[in-house]
Amino acid sequence: MADIFDAYALADAWDEMFERPGEVRAAYEPVLAALQPMESAELRFKADQMARAFTDRGVTYAFAGEERPWPLDLVPRVLDALEWDLIQRGVAQRVRALEAYLADAYGPCRAFEDGVVPWRLLLNSGHFHRAAHGVEPPGGVRIHVAGIDLVRDEAGDFRVLEDNVRVPSGVSYVIENRRAMTRIFPSLFAEQQVCPVDGYGQRLYAALRAAAPDGVGDPRVVVLTPGPSNAAYFEHALLARLMGVQLVEGHDLVCRGNRVWMRTTRGEMPVHVVYRRLDDDFLDPLHFRPDSVIGCPGIMSAAQAGNVTLANAVGNGIADDKLLYTYVPDLIRYYLAEEPVIPNVESFRPEEPGQLEAVLDQLHQLVVKPVDGAGGQGIVIGPHADKATLDRVRKEVIADPRGWIAQRPVALSTSPTLAGERMAPRHIDLRPFAVNDGSDVWVLPGGLTRVALQEGNLIVNSSQGGGSKDTWVLAEGPAGGPLPEEPGAVPDVAPRQLGPDGERLVPQEGAQQQ
Amino acid sequence: MNDVILSRIAEALTWTGRYVERADATGRILDAYLHRLLEDPWRDEDVACRSLYAILGVDAGDTRVDMQQVLDQLAFDARSTCSIEGALGAARLNARSAREAVSSEMWECLNSTWHALADQRMAARRTGPYAYLELVRRRAALFFGLADSTMSRDDSWRFVVLGRSLERVDMTVRLLSVRVLDAPHAPDWPTLLSASGADEAYARVYGGFGDTARVAEFLIMDREFPRSVLHALTTAEECLAALGRPRQDPARRPIGRMRTRLEYQDSTALEDVLPSLLRELQTSCMASAEAVAEKFFPYQGPVEWAQEGA
Numbered sequence: 001m002a003d004i005f006d007a008y009a010l011a012d013a014w015d016e017m018f019e020r021p022g023e024v025r026a027a028y029e030p031v032l033a034a035l036q037p038m039e040s041a042e043l044r045f046k047a048d049q050m051a052r053a054f055t056d057r058g059v060t061y062a063f064a065g066e067e068r069p070w071p072l073d074l075v076p077r078v079l080d081a082l083e084w085d086l087i088q089r090g091v092a093q094r095v096r097a098l099e100a101y102l103a104d105a106y107g108p109c110r111a112f113e114d115g116v117v118p119w120r121l122l123l124n125s126g127h128f129h130r131a132a133h134g135v136e137p138p139g140g141v142r143i144h145v146a147g148i149d150l151v152r153d154e155a156g157d158f159r160v161l162e163d164n165v166r167v168p169s170g171v172s173y174v175i176e177n178r179r180a181m182t183r184i185f186p187s188l189f190a191e192q193q194v195c196p197v198d199g200y201g202q203r204l205y206a207a208l209r210a211a212a213p214d215g216v217g218d219p220r221v222v223v224l225t226p227g228p229s230n231a232a233y234f235e236h237a238l239l240a241r242l243m244g245v246q247l248v249e250g251h252d253l254v255c256r257g258n259r260v261w262m263r264t265t266r267g268e269m270p271v272h273v274v275y276r277r278l279d280d281d282f283l284d285p286l287h288f289r290p291d292s293v294i295g296c297p298g299i300m301s302a303a304q305a306g307n308v309t310l311a312n313a314v315g316n317g318i319a320d321d322k323l324l325y326t327y328v329p330d331l332i333r334y335y336l337a338e339e340p341v342i343p344n345v346e347s348f349r350p351e352e353p354g355q356l357e358a359v360l361d362q363l364h365q366l367v368v369k370p371v372d373g374a375g376g377q378g379i380v381i382g383p384h385a386d387k388a389t390l391d392r393v394r395k396e397v398i399a400d401p402r403g404w405i406a407q408r409p410v411a412l413s414t415s416p417t418l419a420g421e422r423m424a425p426r427h428i429d430l431r432p433f434a435v436n437d438g439s440d441v442w443v444l445p446g447g448l449t450r451v452a453l454q455e456g457n458l459i460v461n462s463s464q465g466g467g468s469k470d471t472w473v474l475a476e477g478p479a480g481g482p483l484p485e486e487p488g489a490v491p492d493v494a495p496r497q498l499g500p501d502g503e504r505l506v507p508q509e510g511a512q513q514q
Numbered sequence: 515m516n517d518v519i520l521s522r523i524a525e526a527l528t529w530t531g532r533y534v535e536r537a538d539a540t541g542r543i544l545d546a547y548l549h550r551l552l553e554d555p556w557r558d559e560d561v562a563c564r565s566l567y568a569i570l571g572v573d574a575g576d577t578r579v580d581m582q583q584v585l586d587q588l589a590f591d592a593r594s595t596c597s598i599e600g601a602l603g604a605a606r607l608n609a610r611s612a613r614e615a616v617s618s619e620m621w622e623c624l625n626s627t628w629h630a631l632a633d634q635r636m637a638a639r640r641t642g643p644y645a646y647l648e649l650v651r652r653r654a655a656l657f658f659g660l661a662d663s664t665m666s667r668d669d670s671w672r673f674v675v676l677g678r679s680l681e682r683v684d685m686t687v688r689l690l691s692v693r694v695l696d697a698p699h700a701p702d703w704p705t706l707l708s709a710s711g712a713d714e715a716y717a718r719v720y721g722g723f724g725d726t727a728r729v730a731e732f733l734i735m736d737r738e739f740p741r742s743v744l745h746a747l748t749t750a751e752e753c754l755a756a757l758g759r760p761r762q763d764p765a766r767r768p769i770g771r772m773r774t775r776l777e778y779q780d781s782t783a784l785e786d787v788l789p790s791l792l793r794e795l796q797t798s799c800m801a802s803a804e805a806v807a808e809k810f811f812p813y814q815g816p817v818e819w820a821q822e823g824a
Contacts, residue, residue, distance in 0.1 A: 056626035057618070058610070228611050237613035247614040252520050264518040265669060265757070265810040 004040050004423050005032070005416065011425040011456075013411040014156045016077060027080040027474060034188050035075065040421040043074055046184050047418065050074075053183075059176050062231050071467035072177050073417045074184070077428060077449040081476040084195075084445060087158060087432055090342030091148045092441040093332060095434050098165055098319045100335035102142045105318055106133050116334045117327050120351075124402050125324075126372060127166075127317020129280060131287055131300055135313070138211050139438030142313035144275070145204065146434040147171075147448075150342065152413035159345045159410065161429065163320045163328070166312060167277050170448040171200060171433045172235035175242075177470040178446070193475040195445035200433070201242025203444075204275075207437035208243075211309045212272045219272035222246045222262065224253070226278045226294040236277050255298025258305040273309045274299070280314050322371040322405050323349060346408040350401040359406045360394060366406040368393050381458060383409060412458055415469065417451055427452045429460050430471065445473040519615065524673045525811040526612040531661075531677025533605035534624070537598045538654035539685035543569060544589060544598075545647045546709035547701070548581065565701055569692045572596055585643055590635055598650055599631055616674075617664035620657060627653040672753040673810075679750035680803055686710060686733055686743050687795045694730075694788050703729045715739050730788060731781045743795060747773040750802070758809065765805035768798035 010021055017028045024032045035043075054060065054069035061070055079087070104111050105122055112119045122128055147168030149161040178197050182189050205221065212219030225236035227249050240247035246262065254261050254268065261268035276283060282292040284300040302308045318324065326347045329340045348366070350356045359366065363382055370378040380393045397404045414425035432447035449469040450460035460466040519527075547566055551557055563584045567574035570588060591597040595604045606624045609616050630649060638646040658678065665671040689706055703724035707713040716724075716732050716739075736742040751773055754766040772795055779787075 055629055057622050058625045223614075228607070240614035241618070245614075246518075246520055246523075248520060249522065252522050263521045263812070265521055265524045266518050269518050 003036055004038065004043065004418075004421070005036055007422050008416060008424065011411075011414045011427075012154075013425070013427065014152055014154055014413040015425060016152075016413055016415040016428070017075075018416075027078045030188065030191050031076060031078060034185065035423075040418075043418055044421075047074055050180050050184055053180065054176075058234060059173075060234070070173060070176065071453070072180055073451055073467050073469050075416050075418065075423070076181060076470045076472050077415055077430075078472045078474065080474050083158075084473045086341060087150065087430075087447075088443045088445075090150075090158070090160070090340070091146070091432050091434050091443050093336065093338060093341050094148055094160065094163060094328065095143055095146045095165075095436060095441045097328060097332040097335050098146070098163060099141070099143050099436065101324075101331050102313070102316060102319050103140060104335075106135070106142075106315060111331065111334060114334070116330055117324070120402075121321075121323060121327070122318060125318045125321055127280070127315065127321060129315040131304065132313065132315030135304055135306075137313055138213055138309055141207075141211055141311075141436050141438045142316055143319070143436055144207055144211060144311035145171075146436070147431045148434065150430045150432065151345070151410055152430075153345075153410045156413070158342050160325075160328070160342050161345060162322060162325060164431075165316045165320045167279065168431070168433065169232045169235055169277075170431055171444070172232075172238040173468055174433070174444065174446050174448050174471070175200060175238065177448075177468060181470040192472070195473040195475050197444055197446045200435075200444050201239065203435045203437075203442055204239065205243040205245070207435045208273045208275055208311055210437045210439075211311055213306050213309055216272045220245075220270060221273040221275065222248045222253075222271050224248055224250070224274050224276040224278065224296075226250075226282065230277075232277065239275070250294045250296045253296040253299065255296060255302055258298075258302045258307055260296070260299055260302045260308045271308060273311060275311045280317065283310070283314065317372075322369055323351065323402065326405060345410055348406040350397050350404050350406060356397070356401050359397065363390055363394060363397075363406075365409070367409050368397065368404055368406050371403055371405060379459065381409060384458075409458075412452075412460075415449075415451065417453070417467070417469075419453070419455075424455065426455070427458055427460065428469065446471040519669045519673070521811045523612045523615045524669070525807070526608040527615060527670055527673040528677035528806070530605050530608040530612065530616070530624075531674040532681040533595065533601040533608065533677075534654050534657050535678040535681040536595075536685070537601040537605070537650055539682070540570065540588060540596075540598050540601065541647045541650040541654070542711055543685075543689065543709040544585070544643070545651075546705050548643065549708070550701070550705045551581065562701075565692055569688050569701075570596055571688065585638070589638075589643060589646065598647075599635070602628060602631065602650070602653075615670045617660065619664050620660045623653060623657045623660055627657075669757060672757055676750055676753040676757070676806070679746045679753065680799055682741060682746040683743050683750070683795065683799050686741060686746070687792050687799070690730060690733060690788075691792045691796075693726075694792060706733075710741050712739060712741060727781070727785050731784055734784070734791075735776055735779060735781065744773065744776045747776065754802075754806075763805075763809075765802050765809055768801045768805075772798045 008018070010018060017024060017032065019025050050072060051069040059070045060067045101111065111117050112122060143165045145168060147164040147170065149164065150158050151161045152158050174197050208221045209219050221243065222245055223236055223240040225233060225247055227233065230236070237247055248262055252262050253271065254263060260271045260274065262271050278294060281288045283295045284297060285292045285295050286297045287300040299308065299310070300314065303310045303314065325344065326349055329344055332338055332340045348355050348359050350359045364385070366382045368380045368382065380389055382390065412427040412429060415428045416423040417426040419426070428449050428451045430447050430449050433444045435442050435444070449471045451467045451469055452458060452460045453467045543566065547562060551559060551562055559580055560578050563579040563581065564574050566584055566588065567579070572587065587597060589598045592599045592603055594600040602624070606628045609621050609624050613621055634646040634649050661671065661674050665674070689709055693701060693706055701709065704713065707716050707724065707729060710733055712733060716729070719732065719736070720728050732739065732742065734743045737744060739745060747769055751766060751769050754763060754769065758766060
């Protein structure tokens, strides 16, 4: 009988599961042992069941105007304790450096004075908001939640692909993926020590409460969503539910006297921390886009007056600008006096004197990205692009060198993924999520692994037809499995009362003893 | 922390309760009528269908109507909230916009029902609508069962129950009104009882004998039967009492007045006052629903554009 891994041919990239053809990496042994004996029909059945469950539970996303179940591949992505330690340190380091940069850029501007970063980077950024200048956030935190995108290159080394410190999304799928996988493969989890991901809600809630304005005893936290028509609405609702806080839309809030209130059935109630899931531009029509109907007029003034904390802070966009990305290793050295734990992908800045020509010369060998693109939009992969596309990009880069960066193409690592009847290698990336409560940057063990479902495709975003994988971080510790539980006393439980079945009699009322 | 509830959420919860109850009641009514039509070949389909439209407050038009048209309009029309599918779709959207207030199980119940309806609708075209109508009844029962067993008895739950109770009074009154006010199109008593899900409960109290006085008394004034008008009014009043503080509650007053009136209504004289009583019940429910909206879901006043402080 053919086995689903029979036709698995390694691609020209680092493979997560196989070291060499037929030679599995240690962390993946139990996964392979569990999957290999399965027939494709059985896997297909499990996949269908899972899709059905996602649809029923509303875990869906919009693709080409259609509501589709969240695409979760059945093969998990496994990271061992050592790999995770590196990722966790690297992500936390990155977040600390970006926090320092934001505090600097909206404050003394030392890095610019010292020539680490050129002034024009700040002044040209479309995300630099004067409104954020001089606002000292509680605990000094501007990045409450970060999502740092990582890829693994041909040599198996992790590299940072981009930073997301505005409104990074996707953590709900980490939680949902795990929930689905534990239901579909319960025995696999019993055999291994996979770090749980369900602590996220509590961590986030603690961090948001810690971010409340000074002097608020029992802060009220809300999640601000653009509404049910937003693609990430599912996530907003899940986070609100996990934290047990209200999910508000702009018109549920009202600003008066530089304070924010929400309209409830018992009158207006004060709000202290707003975990907002809409972009700066839509947040406050008084300050930003006057045509925004999903924001809340006056919320920015309340934040400037220090009466409400917006998480993440307004103006963070200057820190995840893709041009700034190219300076982050220098910023880590400058602010933290440390070497970067995880390197960048080798990058070029067309806006820098001399580099434009170099980039244009080898355009067909580079990946070109708009600095403020999101969701994989606007990215041109030189080696895969046709001449017309390259010519168009060439013109656009010449017209606006500040708007683009170029990078060496990285053959992202591959992972076995169910494609039709068989396993096939597909490219993946990883977005770990970090929560900063002001004293500690905590990284959720796991993260969202996205997978490009088309053969050879390097763009993994779900908006471009990508899928996802459950990401397992294996706990350190003895390989022999969990320690046996201490034998405890047998609990003293009253015998169950039984109904009249002809033989036993129900105890009479009054005669019952506990 | 969650001692308060957003006005928008309260409104969505009330309408979720209302729409699920509406789908359930509409399903029961359709089922009872269809059954009756099949069992009694002498009945005139057009007349029976017109009576159905009259109950649900939908214009039947001038041309002859048949059962298929009734089903298309009152069961499968996703665009009208008077139909089952429209009501369930609206319930789902409302619950979706209140997703952190309803339990996940309640939301999943509505969402999976919505996804299951399409298949059942196709099956209904081949094998008749019974499985479809049964699905609707079961899911509505499941939904309210989940509300009862997974929601705290806080204001959120009260708004769901309030919506359900107001809709229940409305539907029962509609059923009775057609019988009382529009005799030529009237359903017979057994159909009416089974459309209210009350046939067995009634039989247990009165035996199998139906007459106008007894059936009306049961459906309006029975204290124990949960679909009776009195029972639903009492439940709605309890919810409002727990929700509101002012003594002169314009939402509670019309309901409370009707409830007291029913409590002291002489059942032997019920038949004579029935037409006026039913009309009053309908206006009271409407007045209460409007007052609830005004009090708890104040429509987002004009946005304040004045620049504050800065």
